[in-house]
Amino acid sequence: MNKIPMTAEGYRRLQEELRHLKTVERPAIIRALAEARDHGDLAENAEYHAARDRQGFIEGRLRDLEDKIARSEVIDVSKLSGSVVKFGARVTLADGDTDEEQTFQIVGEDEADVKEGRLSITSPLARALIGKKLGDTIEIETPRGFKSYDVLDIAFG
Numbered sequence: 001m002n003k004i005p006m007t008a009e010g011y012r013r014l015q016e017e018l019r020h021l022k023t024v025e026r027p028a029i030i031r032a033l034a035e036a037r038d039h040g041d042l043a044e045n046a047e048y049h050a051a052r053d054r055q056g057f058i059e060g061r062l063r064d065l066e067d068k069i070a071r072s073e074v075i076d077v078s079k080l081s082g083s084v085v086k087f088g089a090r091v092t093l094a095d096g097d098t099d100e101e102q103t104f105q106i107v108g109e110d111e112a113d114v115k116e117g118r119l120s121i122t123s124p125l126a127r128a129l130i131g132k133k134l135g136d137t138i139e140i141e142t143p144r145g146f147k148s149y150d151v152l153d154i155a156f157g
Contacts, residue, residue, distance in 0.1 A: 003073040005087050005121060006108030011074045014110060018065040021058055029055045068110060077105075080156040085129045087121055090155045096137070096148030103153075106130075125149075 006014075029051055036048035077088035085091055085106070092103045104119040106129065112120035119126045128138045132151050139148045 002071065004068055004071045004108060004110075005073050005075055006111060007077050007088060008074055010108050010111035011069070011072055014065055014069055014072070018062065018069065021062050021065070025058050026062075029058060078157045082156070083133055083154060085132045085151065085154055087130075088156060089129075090153075091129055091151060092153035092155075093149040094152050096139075096150060101152065 032051040033048065033055065036045055036051050039045055039047065075088055080086070080088050087106055090103060090105045092101055094101050102117075104114075104117050104125070106121055106126045107118045109120045109122055112118050112123070121127075121130075124140050125138075128140045129151070132138060134151055134154055136151045137148055138151070139146055141147075
């Protein structure tokens with residue numbers, strides 16, 4: 001069984017989503033199904049079919065969340081340190097062409113949100129950054145061609 005690395009915050013978010021689905025969404029869909037059944041013929045009942053589709057989605061997401069939580073390996077980023085990029089690091093990069101600076105934290109797949117500066121550990125950029133040091137330059141292939149970045153800062157916590 002493969003472990004899934006994630007930060008404590010990412011783990012908390014998964015648990016919160018699981019709790020919400022179990023205590024709010026699942027009971028609501030059960031009520032919606034009961035109400036739709038009361039409307040008669042289920043074969044031509046659009047509300048019933050929509051509720052069943054929603055129920056299938058919720059049950060699938062619940063299984064997915066339970067699996068990810070069971071396989072999670074929570075990494076306490078506040079206890080990490082060092083001068084090498086690794087999971088949990090907050091890395092400031094300078095674009096090799098424009099010198100524009102961006103800061104990303106390397107996090108688990110389910111936590112990733114580039115707009116929020118959270119980069120998935122499985123992304124090409126994060127994979128290229130792992131093991132790099134301050135001042136290193138990386139080059140990655142993008143849909144628009146090769147792009148280079150300089151590592152300006154590495155921070156933890």
